[in-house]
Amino acid sequence: MSYLEYSVRRVPSGPAKILHLNWALIVLILAVCGFGVVMLWSVAGGRFDVWADAQLTRIGAGFVVMIAFAMVPIWFWRNVAGLAYGVALVLLVAVEVAGAIGMGAQRWIDLGVIRLQPSELMKVALVMLLAAYYDWLSPARVSRPFWVALPIVLILLPTALVLGQPDLGTALLILAGGVAVMLAAGVHLAYFGVALAGGAGAVSAVFLSRGTGWQLLKDYQYRRIDTFLDPASDPLGAGYHISQAQIALGSGGWGGRGLMQGTQNRLNFLPEKHTDFIFTTLAEEFGFVGAVSLLVLYALIVAVCLRIAMASLDRFSALVVIGIAVTFFLYFAVNMAMVMGLAPVVGVPLPLVSYGGSAMLVLMAAFGIVQSAHVHRPRQKARP
């Protein structure tokens, strides 16, 4: 496109921005949140005041944050990306230090109204920083080794910190979100091939070293892997939760057992049923129809985001939206795979559905940035 073409477009401003919000995305997000509220009401045994009302408050607050972020020009977000990353990194170090000096292992900072998990913040901050990096970087240099190494360092730094908390699930999400931005930015696929091969080699090394003098993981970590691979091997121990989750999920059948009729939910056989394992209750009570509906809603959210990214007219917008979309995707994919027994239990909540403040607010803020990218895309001037 030529400069001339560009000049005839303008970015919406003022109250007109409201009209340019992506309403499909908002409806989809609110639909998923609605699922969450119903499920939290159900897992509390039909009581609204246990989790559901607090969740509603958070959805409301998150919604306000989303709209507010959407109103802020996308280039502002690009400009504060470095700052956000820096703050998140400092906070990560702070909780690490607080844990080390005897306050116990903590992953969050108490801000009074909300307990903020720096690792949640980092997921978005890292995506923003990398998007800004590739926005700044000349496209010609994207695949040069030095310019590839730099973002890798930016990714590994927070990943290592979160891994040390230890929070394997979030660390994987941060890593994958960062890698996704690099992939989207056009880094040569050979790098990813090498990384994949290296990862596979590392995994085999972990397994092959088991039982030898130089084994890479602790015994209990190997046992966790065993339990993941075959939950029935330890039905009363660690495998119990996985087995019970799968029983709940499977027993839902096509149409589900009805709201609050899921015996696995009602009789407390499910672990963490309002947080990480909430999908099992949904699947038990709403069946295949309900579970696939949620899956489709999630997939549509990701699709809408990718469409926004592809329509973007600047690299930062496109990359930050892709990064957020991938992060969101990884959230629900890992959570669902975990409760279905396709992935190890790593402690990832179901986005927008699980009970919890930090994740909800950070996700809403991230969608606010997506909306901002959408709103602040230059548009053809309306014909007079």
Place this chain on the structure above:
Amino acid sequence: MRRPVPDTGASLARIGRRALLIGGLQAGVVGVLGWRLYDMQGRRSGEFRLMAEENRISIRLIPPVRGLIHDRNNVLIAGNEQNYRIVITREDAGDMEAALARLGSIIALDPDDVERTLRESRRRGAFVPIIVTDRLSWDEVTAVGINAPALPGISAEVGQSRIYPLGPDFVHVVGYVGPVSERDLERYPDPDPVLQIPKFQIGKIGVERWREDALRGRAGSRRVEVNAAGRIMRELDRRDGQPGDDLRLSIEAGLQNFVQERLAGESAAAVVMDVTNGDLLAVGSAPSFDPNLFVRGISSADYDALLGDEFRPLANKAVQGLYPPGSTYKMITALAALEAGAITPETGVYCPGHLDASGRRFHCWKGAGHGQVALAKAISESCDVYFYDVAQRVGIEAIAAMAERFGLGERHDLPMSAVAAGLNPTRSWKREQRGQDWMIGDTINASIGQGYVLSSPLQLAVMTTRLATGRKVVPRLVVAAGGREIAPAPAPSLGLSEGHLRAIRASMSDATNTREGTAWAARVVDPALRIAGKTGTSQVRNITAAERARGVTRNEDLPRNRRDHALYVAFAPVEAPRVAVSVVVEHGGGGAGVAAPIARDIVLRALTGDLPPLSAYPENQRGRIEADIEALRTRLRPPAAASPTAPGGGDRA
């Protein structure tokens, strides 16, 4: 801001392509997730649904009500009583110690129970009711009930517990129940799950044990929904169990009580049998003990006292006690010889007071000898030498075979514990068991029921019954189970010559009813109630030649455990026998002096259904007997009313 970036167009196109690649990968993952959902919820849903049901539903057993045991007239022997107990539930009680202290101010609590309850409450879930104490009186239960508002989490429950209203009378026959032990569980290859119920009681000995299957009944069950912690959320359905079968025994409770009281003070056993059908009317063994002690949990001091008692109260001497039958065996020896044709009733033997055989001298109990003796006199006066002689003529094998036809050496099939087989020695037995050859002296000893011969009082009663009837009458104890009458076993003829049997019976009558008879003193004068019997005095020691030379030491002068066993077998009335009885008094002394009078009282009680009538006794004995019977009357249980109870009714004595 550096906008626009020179090659924005190209780089955006690349980003778009990569976005499509990422979208494609994501679509693949979503496809896998969807397929997995379809696999688990669509294809394999049934399998998971079943597992969810297994999780959810727990089957709890309802213990069956144990069958009752009655005597032949429906007098309750073993019943079930309501057992009130106090249970506490921690989650409702809150502070357990305070709650128990409050409870302790209302009813008396054993500190041990309090301690155990606190210990258990820490171990079990908060919602599990724990038994604080049981066997409460009704007053205590109502006291707890009235104070219920002040005792949150504490409630009274009712359960069933076994009770034996007739106390010690029936313990040797009926036995008792107790909590299931590990050994009990090993006894059954596939234990009924009901046995796992805490405090469930099963039969330990006697009828309670050997008719356990009938008495126990079948457990009911209720399907309950439980949550992950095992707490019952609601009852889904309930299938009532089947109460155990009630049993009716052949025993007559009044007679049994009489027998036990008559034997009191001795270490003795007595068996009374209905000769017409084999019904055991009384199976007495003294001393006895109260089975209720065992049901409630006997103290170790009480148990040690029972174990240490030299009269062995724990043993049922009537069926598991084995004694040399002594002279009561002589009818067998005589019949063996008669049937073999070795002698006739008239065959005479001269008794000089001893018989020499293979270099040894065998003595008659009467040192001076009986002179010329034939069958009638040999039995009525119990001449030993006659049988020494006759036994040698017929041989031990024929005697043992005859004994077997009379049920000696046979383990009678009765639901009682440790029913003993006894022993009729033969040549092959001695070779196999002792590794020795049979000696002529062995035959001579066996001919008078000494030596290796061992019989139980039950076997002697069966023998007497068969002598009185000439039929193979089989003893039975249970006459009805679950409301169905059990027909007596057929009693085919023994195939013995009626003439021989009549001669034996006549000689037994002579033994009691003629002045020369050994049991003359224990005769009955009422012609309708006259007894035919045979005394036995079995030695438990060898009398050496030296002792015999200076005069055999009298029983009274010996330590108790060296004294002779006193035995007596009898049937009555003589002309038309109705009952047979055997009495063994361990180390009692002479059969005539000790066992026969007991047997006479028991026979009279059995025939008249009441205290023995004074008119039945010889006139010169009546003064003494009257006092004895009066003394006995005060000890007897007043006649109990028959209890027409519905099965499973919680009878209370």
